[in-house]
Amino acid sequence: MIGKIVFVVPDEKVAATAEEVIHELNEDIEVYRGSFSEGLKYARLAVCNGANLIISRGGTGNLIKRNVEIPVIEIEFGSYDVINSIHKAIQYSNMIGIVGFSGLSLTYKKVSSILEKTFSAKIITTTIKSEREIEHHITNLYLLGCRVFIGGQAVMDVLDRLGYAGVLIETGKEAIAEAISYAKGIMEVQMIEKEKAAILKSIIDFAYDGILGIDKNGLITVFNPVAEKITGVVYNHAIEKSVDDVIENTRMIQVLKTGIPELGEIQQIGNTSIVTNRVPIVVEGEILGAVATFQEIEKIQKMETQIRKKLLAKGHIAKTTFDDIKGKSKEILKTKEKARLYAGVDSTVLILGETGTGKELFAQSIHNASLRGDKPFVAVNCAALPENLLESELFGYVEGAFTGARKGGKIGLFELAHRGTIFLDEISEMSPNLQARFLRVLQEKEVVRLGDDKIIPVDVRVIAATNRDLYKFVEEGEFREDLFYRLCVLRLDIPPLRQRKDDLYELVSYFLYEKSKLLNIRIKGISSESIAKIVLYDWPGNVRQLENFLERCVVLCAGDVINVDVIDEAIIGIPTHINGTEDTDKEVQNSNRGVLKHIENETIKNILEETNGNKSLAAERLGISVTTLWRRLKNMEGSEE
The missing domain is CATH 3.30.450.20 (PAS domain)
Incomplete structure (x- = not known):
């Protein structure tokens, strides 16, 4: 049971009945026997011992209720108890006086008219407020003709002294069981309210x-x-x-x-x-x-500053890993292997490669594979911002550092990248003034915000990238030589797409799948003739150009297989770097033909595998006839022999 219930009853008989009911109900309730002041003493002791609720009766119950701060439940007299007492009293006289506290007298008043008719008796009730009033009320009732009295133990004691007949109102099992049930209900509500109050107090206090x-x-x-x-x-x-x-x-x-x-x-x-x-x-x-x-207000402002920092830091994450970089050519595999080695150390990396080769993808992958992988990855394009704005973004500023400076100042990107990685794309476009400040950050591992004289230590790994010949910039005096050597501790060259055409089929398949899913356009595949067209193109914009081109093809495709007509339409308007013209070097042509043959064979194998060997379905997806597919399969078998 949650909480503690205690019985305090005025006589031995009620105490015995209560203990019997408690045993039958298998409850853990203590019973004390004491009338009036003695009962109050036991009640106070029970409260001191942790009682949450007291069950009592009559005058003792009233006295306890007035003098303790916990709920007191009064035992109601059952209908059987009332009828039984009248039945006993009528044997003495048909003039019956009821003497008791409010609970007892009220119970008899409710049913007195019915009882009088049933037993052919006259019943007069009177209510006492204290033990001292008992004799006075009995005397008054006697003068009114009552010759037998019903009441509790205290009334019986006075009647014995006066020599009048009396019947003790007994409390039956039913009334005690009901009192226990009611008390448990009160206790349950009490505990719920206490729990709510405790929760509310905890919320308020903390x-x-x-x-x-x-x-x-x-x-x-x-x-x-x-x-x-x-x-x-x-x-x-x-x-x-x-x-x-x-x-x-x-x-x-x-x-x-x-x-x-x-x-x-x-x-x-x-x-x-x-x-x-x-x-x-x-x-x-x-x-x-x-x-x-x-x-x-001051704390609110500080809290908002911290929240901004955390939200901003959460946005600076690296999403790409080495597994996301597509391709199995020896060129790309060698580059990825070197990049993985670089991820194992903390040295500065300079990534060189043409536009669209995926320099930032390699920077993110290096970061994610390093010990800093769970820390911020902050990327900034040095060519995208004017010099003064780039300076304030990189190093931050204090309030009032310049006209238009944000109130409260601003944290710089180097500080945001603390313990993580900062990726500086198009580093060749950084102005000489910024190059000098940046060199100091690399050398001293500390920054100073604009308009401030406080030095802020930073622990940042730097990965820089450019599509320019950075050493040529050094020779021409446009880039600091000491900074170049600081950046080029580890050099990573990203091969252009024209040098890794073995990866074209995988890249085409991947982008077609991603773009068709993104655009909600169902594309089953691409014909081998279309692949041939793609292989023969040099892709000066590299992987990024290929990705955008294939997105255009998906949109233009009227069916579910991309054929040559779609390729020809999509290629309109882009620079013609197609090999195979009369001016093209024979060696390059032969190389492309070899790559094309390899990709064609791989395409046929992959589609046959995807269609579970169904040659009709495979031919449909390739955009060729079944006869042509048989012929090419035969040629493939001959070349493998």
């Missing part, structure tokens, strides 16, 4: 806001630790005191009177500025109090 509550009289009922700290008033000096006597400028009484909430109000408490919300507590249309929540 809330980040100060919380102040008042009742309808303006007395403080809630005052949490944060409110103590902000106001400088201790709990004991605030609780149950008038709010205007404790805190200045609260306007809580005004909210109590008007019932109108006041939200986001600035308020001064001593030397502390706070922002506060005040709202009335309204129950069924009646204002029963008001509550205010408030925070120090």
Whole structure:
């Protein structure tokens, strides 16, 4: 059982019955026998020992109820108990007097008219308020003709002394069982309310806001630790005191009177500025109090700054890994192997490669494979911002550093990348002034915000990239030589697509799948003639150009297989770097033909595998006839022999 219930009863017989019922119900309830003052003594002892509820009867119950702070349940007399007492009393006289406390007398009054008709008796009830009144009431009833009396043990004691007949009202099992059931229900509600109160107290006490509550009289009922700290008033000096006597400028009484909430109000408490919300507590249309929540403005500002930092840092993540870089050519595999070695150390990396080769993909993959993989990856394009803006973005600035500087200043990208990696794309476009500042960051591992003299240590790995001949820039005096050598500790050259045409089939398959899914257009495959067209093109824009080209092909494709007509339409308007013309070197032509043959064979094998050897379906997907497919399969078998 949750909580503790105790019986305090006035006589031995009730105590015995209670113990019998408790045993039958398998309850863990203590029973004490004591009448009036003795019963109150036991009740107080039970409260000291942790009792949550007391069950008692009659005058003893009334006395306990007035003198303890926990609920007291009075045992109701059952119908059988009442009828049985009248049956016994009628044997003495048909003039019956009922003497008892309010519970007993009320029970008999409710049924007296029925009982009088049933037993042909006259029943007079009287209510006593204390033990001292018993004899007086018995005497009055005797004068009215009553010759037998019904009551509790205290009444029986007086009747014995006066020599009058009496019947003890007995408490049956049914009444005791009902009292226990009712008490358990009360206990359950009590425990639920205590749990709610404990949860609410924890929320109030540990809330980040100060919380102040008042009742309808303006007395403080809630005052949490944060409110103590902000106001400088201790709990004991605030609780149950008038709010205007404790805190200045609260306007809580005004909210109590008007019932109108006041939200986001600035308020001064001593030397502390706070922002506060005040709202009335309204129950069924009646204002029963008001509550205010408030925070120090300075803390709110600091919190917002921290939140901005965290949100910004969360956006700087590397999404690509080496597994995301497609291709199995020896050129790309060799590059990935070298990049994995670079990921194992913390040295600066310079990535060189033409536009669209995937320099940032390699930078992200190196970061993710390194020990810094769970830290920020901050990417910035040095060519995308003018010099002054790039400087403020990289190094940050303090408030008032320049006209238009944000209030509170701004954290720089080097600081945001702390313990992680910063990727500087198109590093060749950095101005000489910025190159000097950047060199200092690399050498000293520290930054100074614009307009500030405070040095901020940073632990950042630098990966730079360019599509230019950076050493040529050094020779021409456009790029610092010392910075070049600082950056080029580890060099990674990304091969252009024209040098890794063995990867074309995998790249084409991957991009067609991704673009058709993105655009919700069903594409089954691409014909071998279309692959041939793609192989013969040099792709000056490299993988990025190929990706965009294939997206255009997916949109233009009227069927579910991309054929030569789609390729020809999609290629209109792009630079012609197609090999195989009369001016093209014979060696390059022969190389392309070899690559084309290899890709064609691989394409046929892959599609046959995807169609489970169904040559008709494979021919359909390839955009050729079944006869042509048979012929090419035969040629493939001959070449393998």
